[in-house]
Amino acid sequence: xxxxxxxxxxxxxxxxxxxxxxxxxxxxxxxxxxxxxxxxxxxxxxxxxxxxxxxxxxxxxxxxxxxxxxxxxxxxxxxxxxxxxxxxxxxxxxxxxxxxxxxxxxxxxxxxxxxxxxxxxxxxxxxxxxxxxxxxxxxxxxxxxxxxxxxxxxxxxxxxxxxxxxxxxxxxxxxxxxxxxxxxxxxxxxxxxxxxxxxxxxxxxxxxxxxxxxxxxxxxxxxxxxxxxxxxxxxxxxxxxxxxxxxxxxxxxxxxxxxxxxxxxxxxxxxxxxxxxxxxxxxxxxxxxxxxxxxxxxxxxxxxxxxxxxxxxxxxxxxxxxxxxxxx
Amino acid sequence: xxxxxxxxxxxxxxxxxxxxxxxxxxxxxxxxxxxxxxxxxxxxxxxxxxxxxxxxxxxxxxxxxxxxxxxxxxxxxxxxxxxxxxxxxxxxxxxxxxxxxxxxxxxxxxxxxxxxxxxxxxxxxxxxxxxxxxxxxxxxxxxxxxxxxxxxxxxxxxxxxxxxxxxxxxxxxxxxxxxxxxxxxxxxxxxxxxxxxxxxxxxxxxxxxxxxxxxxxxxxxxxxxxxxxxxxxxxxxxxxxxxxxxxxxxxxxxxxxxxxxxxxxxxxxxxxxxxxxxxxxxxxxxxxxxxxxxxxxxxxxxxxxxxxxxxxxxxxxxxxxxxxxxxxxx
Numbered sequence: 001x002x003x004x005x006x007x008x009x010x011x012x013x014x015x016x017x018x019x020x021x022x023x024x025x026x027x028x029x030x031x032x033x034x035x036x037x038x039x040x041x042x043x044x045x046x047x048x049x050x051x052x053x054x055x056x057x058x059x060x061x062x063x064x065x066x067x068x069x070x071x072x073x074x075x076x077x078x079x080x081x082x083x084x085x086x087x088x089x090x091x092x093x094x095x096x097x098x099x100x101x102x103x104x105x106x107x108x109x110x111x112x113x114x115x116x117x118x119x120x121x122x123x124x125x126x127x128x129x130x131x132x133x134x135x136x137x138x139x140x141x142x143x144x145x146x147x148x149x150x151x152x153x154x155x156x157x158x159x160x161x162x163x164x165x166x167x168x169x170x171x172x173x174x175x176x177x178x179x180x181x182x183x184x185x186x187x188x189x190x191x192x193x194x195x196x197x198x199x200x201x202x203x204x205x206x207x208x209x210x211x212x213x214x215x216x217x218x219x220x221x222x223x224x225x226x227x228x229x230x231x232x233x234x235x236x237x238x239x240x241x242x243x244x245x246x247x248x249x250x251x252x253x254x255x256x257x258x259x260x261x262x263x264x265x266x267x268x269x270x271x272x273x274x275x276x277x278x279x280x281x282x283x284x285x286x287x288x289x290x291x292x293x294x295x296x297x298x299x300x301x302x303x304x305x306x307x308x309x310x311x312x313x314x315x316x317x318x319x320x321x322x323x324x325x326x327x328x
Numbered sequence: 329x330x331x332x333x334x335x336x337x338x339x340x341x342x343x344x345x346x347x348x349x350x351x352x353x354x355x356x357x358x359x360x361x362x363x364x365x366x367x368x369x370x371x372x373x374x375x376x377x378x379x380x381x382x383x384x385x386x387x388x389x390x391x392x393x394x395x396x397x398x399x400x401x402x403x404x405x406x407x408x409x410x411x412x413x414x415x416x417x418x419x420x421x422x423x424x425x426x427x428x429x430x431x432x433x434x435x436x437x438x439x440x441x442x443x444x445x446x447x448x449x450x451x452x453x454x455x456x457x458x459x460x461x462x463x464x465x466x467x468x469x470x471x472x473x474x475x476x477x478x479x480x481x482x483x484x485x486x487x488x489x490x491x492x493x494x495x496x497x498x499x500x501x502x503x504x505x506x507x508x509x510x511x512x513x514x515x516x517x518x519x520x521x522x523x524x525x526x527x528x529x530x531x532x533x534x535x536x537x538x539x540x541x542x543x544x545x546x547x548x549x550x551x552x553x554x555x556x557x558x559x560x561x562x563x564x565x566x567x568x569x570x571x572x573x574x575x576x577x578x579x580x581x582x583x584x585x586x587x588x589x590x591x592x593x594x595x596x597x598x599x600x601x602x603x604x605x606x607x608x609x610x611x612x613x614x615x616x617x618x619x620x621x622x623x624x625x626x627x628x629x630x631x632x633x634x635x636x637x638x639x640x641x642x643x644x645x646x647x648x649x650x651x652x653x654x655x656x657x658x
Contacts, residue, residue: 006435013432015423135419138385139476142413143437145384145404327385 003144007157016126021165024119028169031111032176039099039184042092050091058089101181102189105174106201110269112166112173113205120162120213121233127158128217129226137224138327151322155217155315162213166206204268204300211311218314222321236261254280255296264303273298331394332484332515333359333382338391340377340539351377352388353539359484359517359532364510366526366547367519368622369536370632375519378536379415379488384408395484409437412482414473414490422462426453426472429461433476447475452501466493474502478509485509488519503529527622537630547622554625559598562589562614563605572610579604591618 011017040046061084069076128151131137137150144150181187219229241260248256255275257263267273275296277283285291335357342349352374359365369375380386382393384404393400398407420429430444448454451471461469470493477485491499499522506516506529520526526533526547533550535543543550563572566588573585576592581601584591595601595617602612626632 002438003436006432009435010432013424013428014421130421134421136421138415139419139433140436141385142383142411142415143408143433143480145401145408326380326387328380 003150003153004157007154008161011123011127011157011161014127014130016130017123017161020119020122021169024115025169025172027115028112028173029176032173032180035099035104035108036176036180036184038097039180040096041184042095042098046095047091050093050095053094054089054091057094058084058086061089099177099180099185101178101185101187102194105177105181106198108173108177109198109201109205110266112170113208113269114265116162116166116169116205116209117212120166120209121216121229123162123216124158124213125216125220125229126226127220128154129220129224129229132220132224133226141327147322148319151221151319155214158217159210159213163206163210166209170202170205201269204304207304208265208268208307211307214311215314218311218318221318222314252279254294258296258298263298264306267298268300268303268307271300273303330361331358332361332396333357333365333517334392334394335378335382336392338378338381338393339389340374340381340386341389350539352381352391355391355536355539356541357534357544359515359534361515362510362513363531364506364516364518364529366530366533367517367536368521368523368526368533368626369519370630372538373536373630374539375536376416376488377539379413379486379517379519382486383411383413383415385415409480410483411486412477412480412484413486413488414477415486415488420461420469420472423460425458425460426464426475427457429472430476430479433479437480439479443479443481447479450478450505451475467495467498470494471498474505483513483515485514485516486519487516489521490518491520491522491525499525523621523623523626533622535626535629542629543625551619551622551625554620554628557594557596558618559592559595559601560589560614560616560618561592561601561605561612564611564613568610571608572605575604575608575610576601589614 065083128137131140131154140150141147178187216229216233219232220226222228223231241262244259245256248259254277257275263273263275275298277294277296278291280294283291283293335355338352338355339350340352342351355374355378357367357378367375367378377386381388382395382400384401387401395404395407396410398404400407424432426448427444430447431441433439434441434444445454445457448457451474453468453471453475456464456468461472464472470490474487474490477487491502494502503525506518510516510531518526518530530547532546533544534541535550543554545553561572561576563569569585569588569590573583573590576583576590581595582593584593592601598615598617602615605612620628
């Protein structure tokens with residue numbers, strides 16, 4: 001426990017923790033504040049203005065349609081279209097947007113999870129990488145020679161601390177978005193089922209944040225330097241994502257998007273991601289333009305198990321080399 | 329006396345690009361309780377590898393090590409609370425204060441907070457304890473490192489180059505501190521290149537060269553064993569020096585005549601010199617052995633004395649044969 005207490009103190013005393021987390025939080029607050037600022041409560045006056053604008057647009061489209069019919073006469077194609085429908089022109093589409101908490105909050109979990117995942121990766125990598133680079137790890141091991149215990153405690157403390165910071169950030173994020181719903185939209189329709197769905201999405205988001213933290217920690221521990229984790233992240237982005245995208249598109253790999261990290265992040269957070277291969281020779285379209293290209297469904301379980309496997313491999317390597325390698 | 333530290337037949341080979349490099353080759357070392365023990369060796373001789381191996385940072389290929397009777401590295405966790413150490417240059421987080429640095433270590437070792445102030449006071453950093461380490465000079469960082477090693481109030485204190493970066497006053501303070509700690513029962517292993525300091529501070533020494541022990545024992549004995557057997561002879565009447573020289577040459581001694589004394593070489597029994605001269609009514613006023621200092625013994629044993637016009641490479645020193653006195657191979 002004393003080692004865990006010391007590591008927790010060390011984590012929160014670190015300059016990077018004191019800078020990176022507030023920056024991440026500031027980013028979230030800024031985004032939430034922009035969402036707040038660009039939405040407004042639907043008033044009777046705004047609705048009346050929306051109705052007028054919708055009606056004007058409808059009338060304009062009717063005029064265009066009638067002009068078109070006059071110009072083409074009997075040559076007009078028999079496509080069954082009878083012109084613009086009044087029901088397609090809704091007042092809501094011509095009103096300033098209002099913030100519907102129920103529909104928007106769930107989608108915005110991705111923003112919180114992505115920003116905090118970056119924060120977690122940096123903090124995780126630096127927490128152990130800077131210890132190695134500065135010689136503090138060697139110093140600590142002269143106090144606690146059980147290497148597995150030291151690395152395990154550091155990992156545990158880092159994950160718990162990152163989880164606490166992420167929950168704090170989620171609280172702030174939720175607070176501002178709730179205020180946006182209350183003051184600039186609506187918070188109606190929040191049944192227990194909706195809250196349960198939010199809770200599960202938040203848990204998946206937290207899982208993603210912790211996975212990024214563990215990945216940064218593991219990579220920096222293997223390389224005994226923060227730079228290795230950052231270099232690996234840069235290599236994945238540049239070589240693994242941009243490079244692979246170009247290569248796969250050139251050689252027409254079917255469903256090449258499945259090799260991109262953002263697709264799996266999206267699948268994880270939104271439960272599933274459907275990929276469509278429009279370039280496949282199997283794609284058949286009928287005369288009305290309806291096509292049936294091959295589809296690939298990536299579920300959150302697929303993405304989660306892959307991420308879990310990757311994190312496990314990196315951490316096993318980190319602990320193995322901590323046990324085996326000399327410290328010099 | 330009880331051995332606080334025992335090393336026998338310690339071997340460690342590093343894999344390097346130019347082929348395997350033997351850092352320790354059957355190294356032996358014994359340190360008795362309450363002593364200040366100097367651990368000397370040229371650069372690359374295996375000093376730091378030995379200390380790191382003792383502290384569990386490096387795994388040896390073979391050999392036996394014990395601290396306070398506990399077999400290492402197996403029982404290191406049981407004994408580590410009684411071992412304070414600094415290995416090579418002290419490195420700390422630059423943005424932490426000295427107090428934070430020590431307080432985190434105290435937490436990790438389940439030590440009372442009061443110990444932090446005690447250690448800071450002992451090394452003279454209490455007044456600057458709230459300043460960030462990045463504002464410290466090398467000497468102050470060195471003091472902080474020593475404070476971190478003392479924090480445990482250990483039975484065995486291992487210090488690698490503790491005087492590095494200290495000003496003359498700091499070096500003297502460090503020397504006094506070693507003496508105080510030793511007097512209080514603490515055993516100190518001190519690795520340093522300031523041989524004059526080692527000679528002043530240490531009760532015993534171990535000298536290592538290319539991974540093997542070349543000399544060990546109480547400082548006086550090591551110096552005596554490696555002195556040249558020279559004796560300085562002065563007479564009550566300096567005018568009799570030439571007559572005395574003739575007597576001693578006739579008796580088979582090799583000597584060098586100086587203006588006020590003679591220097592004799594290869595003297596086993598200085599009393600014989602006094603007797604020979606007294607028989608000729610030549611009376612000795614001074615008959616003292618010319619003792620070598622630790623630096624010259626070190627340079628001789630390790631073969632690292634500079635030669636004019638030659639540049640010595642780092643690994644160019646003496647590798648002694650393994651004998652019962654210095655290793656397990658005999």
